[in-house]
Amino acid sequence: MDSLPETGTARRDSTAAILAAAERVFARGGFDGARMNEIATEAGLPKANLHYYFGTKERLYRAVLEAILTQWLDAAAEWIVPGRHPAEALTGYVQAKLDHARLRPEASRIFAAELLRGAPLVMPFLAGEQRRRVQDMSLVFAHWATQGLMDHLPPAHVFFCIWAMTQTYADFDVQIRAVLAQDALDGQTFADAAATVTALVLKGCGVRAAD
Amino acid sequence: MDSLPETGTARRDSTAAILAAAERVFARGGFDGARMNEIATEAGLPKANLHYYFGTKERLYRAVLEAILTQWLDAAAEWIVPGRHPAEALTGYVQAKLDHARLRPEASRIFAAELLRGAPLVMPFLAGEQRRRVQDMSLVFAHWATQGLMDHLPPAHVFFCIWAMTQTYADFDVQIRAVLAQDALDGQTFADAAATVTALVLKGCGVRAAD
């Protein structure tokens, strides 16, 4: 039995529509820039329904953030395992992060805006789950380095750099579009991005090509 | 003769205090998150004075942005000139960008928040001055590449990556602090960052050591 009433598909449809609309609107203006009215219009529902389902604007924002974090967690980290060759692992990791930037830019921007605000809501995630994952992946890096498969660089900083390089194509795409004079980031641009980031990471970490 | 009355140092002191306070407050919450009241309190002045000097919140925000862009322009691009060896040039460029992230994190965050919002105000700068600078620096990269001093990578994307890697230490420092379990990013952390980013860029671009 759920804590919330579950009377059929109406609730699921409405909440899903609200969450999808909220993600788009929060991505455009952040928490403070978003208007409940705008979310309601975009979801095709009266504003009062948002409050009926989620109570307050902050709880709706939390729900959006949690959905983002949940689906984010499964994404790329599984590439970094000791059994794999670092060339293959890092190529897959970078590609998975770039795919996320291309396919779910709103999610990336909401997360970026939350960090810019000082991460009042996702701090527990950062200091917990994410910190642990970086520690785990750092052990794999150390393993590869002692085997002579890659250089000794501070693993955490390598991840900070990979996150930054890949997420910039979602978070700051307006800058990239302006510099490249493009209306939208197309497949060719993301292919160039993948080639560049992969080259910087693989050659930068001294990874020799996989056999 | 100025368009604004200049009766002495009172105006200059007040406007300077307001701009400094505004930069801090806008850096914390972005345009929408900032409160004129908060800026006034932090500047030690009544709120009405902000409107007396700057008219509206948006014009105060524009003034902060312009100050940031002005001092940003002179910063790092002068490293990328054909006469220099790419090893020295890229090392200096990365270091200059990291110094900016360490010394003026609020400026970096305000710019990041502006990009996240779709760059309504700095779009002319992006499509004009910044695009031209990237084109100029790209020519230098092409020059170095034809001389065999570095690999052929898409120059614009290399800059996107360098910007991302260096600015992440200002914009998303809360994430880095959480993962590293540090209260504040200290000199050692920035030294590790410099070593990592420089390694990724130099080795990633296939730059051989300068003679």
Added chain:
DNA sequence: GTCTATATAGCGATAGAC
């Protein structure tokens, strides 16, 4: 459960005394 109409608060902006 769903919607219309409204209450309440907070913010940007201003009037007007000094």
Added chain:
DNA sequence: GTCTATCGCTATATAGAC
């Protein structure tokens, strides 16, 4: 030029009809 007091609007949130 500087400040206090206040206006008017907008946005979140809710009351209550259906």
